[in-house]
Amino acid sequence: MNTPPPFTLRIRTQNDEDIDWMVQPDEITFHQALEVISKVQPQSTITAFEYDDEDEERITVRSDEEMKAMFQMYFSILSEHGEEDLARGLLPPLVIFPRVGKTPQNRNIHGLTILTKKESPPKIAEQPMVRPPVQNSSHHMETKDLKDLMCGNILETDLQYLELLGTGNGGRVSRALHRPSGKSMAVKVMQLDVDIDMQKQIISEMEILYKCHSPAIIGFYGAFFMENRISICTEFMDGGSLDKYGPVPEPVLGRMSVYIVQGLQYMWELKILHRDIKPSNILVSTRGEVKLCDFGVSVQLVESIARTYVGTNAFMAPERIRGEEYSSPAEVWSFGVSLFELATGNFPFGCPSSFSTPVQLLDAITGRTLPVLQDGVFSPELIDFVSRCMQRVPNQRLAASSLDKHPYIQKFNDGNRSVIAMWVQSKLPYIAQRKQPP
Numbered sequence: 420m421n422t423p424p425p426f427t428l429r430i431r432t433q434n435d436e437d438i439d440w441m442v443q444p445d446e447i448t449f450h451q452a453l454e455v456i457s458k459v460q461p462q463s464t465i466t467a468f469e470y471d472d473e474d475e476e477r478i479t480v481r482s483d484e485e486m487k488a489m490f491q492m493y494f495s496i497l498s499e500h501g502e503e504d505l506a507r508g509l510l511p512p513l514v515i516f517p518r519v520g521k522t523p524q525n526r527n528i529h530g531l532t533i534l535t536k537k538e539s540p541p542k543i544a545e546q547p548m549v550r551p552p553v554q555n556s557s558h559h560m561e562t563k564d565l566k567d568l569m570c571g572n573i574l575e576t577d578l579q580y581l582e583l584l585g586t587g588n589g590g591r592v593s594r595a596l597h598r599p600s601g602k603s604m605a606v607k608v609m610q611l612d613v614d615i616d617m618q619k620q621i622i623s624e625m626e627i628l629y630k631c632h633s634p635a636i637i638g639f640y641g642a643f644f645m646e647n648r649i650s651i652c653t654e655f656m657d658g659g660s661l662d663k664y665g666p667v668p669e670p671v672l673g674r675m676s677v678y679i680v681q682g683l684q685y686m687w688e689l690k691i692l693h694r695d696i697k698p699s700n701i702l703v704s705t706r707g708e709v710k711l712c713d714f715g716v717s718v719q720l721v722e723s724i725a726r727t728y729v730g731t732n733a734f735m736a737p738e739r740i741r742g743e744e745y746s747s748p749a750e751v752w753s754f755g756v757s758l759f760e761l762a763t764g765n766f767p768f769g770c771p772s773s774f775s776t777p778v779q780l781l782d783a784i785t786g787r788t789l790p791v792l793q794d795g796v797f798s799p800e801l802i803d804f805v806s807r808c809m810q811r812v813p814n815q816r817l818a819a820s821s822l823d824k825h826p827y828i829q830k831f832n833d834g835n836r837s838v839i840a841m842w843v844q845s846k847l848p849y850i851a852q853r854k855q856p857p
């Protein structure tokens with residue numbers, strides 16, 4: 420790697436408080452690190468700090484060399500498990516633990532000044548190499564509380580909203596510039612009527628998204644609560660979601676399906692269900708990427724949204740609509756229904772907006788013979804795949820773990836992203852509802 424990207428050093432204090440500090444690893448010295456730590460923990464004399472290596476062993480850092488070794492370990496773990504994050508330039512925090520020394524010493528040896536007030540966000544070109552630690556911006560809450568209400572290192576004041584990308588049942592998604600990193604992000608803001616403990620729980624459940632690295636899953640940058648609103652910051656996809664496109668020709672849809680299956684199976688292996696598979700949660704880019712967004716990693720968030728916003732998700736499997744227990748077969752159903760809609764341009768059970776209650780939707784799904792894709796218009800492989808996903812009885816559906824083995828997926832598994840890229844590029848200019856003010 421040439422110049423290592425900036426990332427967050429998370430200083431975990433003796434009181435178990437986390438203070439985040441954005442660093443440029445090739446520019447900071449060990450003494451500067453000590454200096455910042457002693458500002459954060461002024462009551463103690465800090466002579467060294469520690470971190471956990473890949474085997475979870477505590478390693479002490481007492482010099483520039485040892486600090487370099489720590490950075491090397493951090494980047495080598497990332498290059499093994501977090502290539503996506505490295506590529507995006509927004510990396511998970513590296514946690515360090517200040518070590519209190521026995522003898523007092525003059526701590527401000529370099530006269531380094533650390534800003535303690537939140538400054539107005541710098542322009543990208545003026546971005547300082549060493550950013551001040553995140554400060555408490557509320558009169559009412561302790562730093563610890565604030566840290567529990569955010570994951571990642573994104574502050575509302577770091578975001579410049581550029582355009583509205585869309586509004587869903589529960590929130591608005593805007594494209595925003597994250598000024599410190601210069602990244603374009605999609606920020607979804609939802610109002611949620613939950614108390615502060617629930618907010619903390621939602622944030623802690625979302626942390627798992629940092630561990631998800633798949634080319635078919637939308638990159639997660641962070642999330643934070645501000646009063647009763649949650650903002651979720653993810654990678655921006657310039658093609659938007661598939662619900663905006665109308666029918667997708669089979670050679671394009673087939674290659675998209677390969678990535679969708681890849682993303683779903685990756686998350687299922689981690690025991691994470693999507694819980695909301697539908698065309699508006701499948702995003703594409705002009706580079707031919709296909710990524711799933713809006714994973715229901717936080718069960719509390721999914722339930723809070725369901726409590727706060729009324730509405731029926733037309734892509735839900737029958738067992739879910741009936742309120743029964745559900746698992747990956749329910750996802751297979753939703754994927755089948757989504758594929759049906761993407762192939763034909765029409766929802767298979769009539770107009771989704773006509774279902775205002777779960778009972779009406781259930782009637783539409785169970786009250787007639789299941790629709791099948793038209794013979795002669797679509798390939799036998801696609802017809803078979805969709806109808807085997809759209810089985811009313813969960814255990815009669817294709818098994819989640821064998822979706823990738825089906826001839827439809829095998830047929831299009833040639834890694835040809837340019838077919839997708841060219842189709843997205845050709846359609847994008849005609850897609851309405853873009854470039855609105857945020």
Ligand SMILES: Nc1ncnc2c1ncn2[C@@H]1O[C@H](COP(=O)(O)OP(=O)(O)OP(=O)(O)O)[C@@H](O)[C@H]1O
Pocket residue numbers: 584585586587588589590591592605607637653654655656657658659660662695699700702712713
């Ligand atoms: N990461 C992203 N990049 C680009 N566009 C996005 C991104 N995330 C969401 N969008 C756009 O914003 C729209 C609104 O998304 P949102 O998740 O709020 O609602 P939805 O999925 O359409 O519906 P619902 O709220 O019922 O799930 C999406 O349909 C999509 O077009």
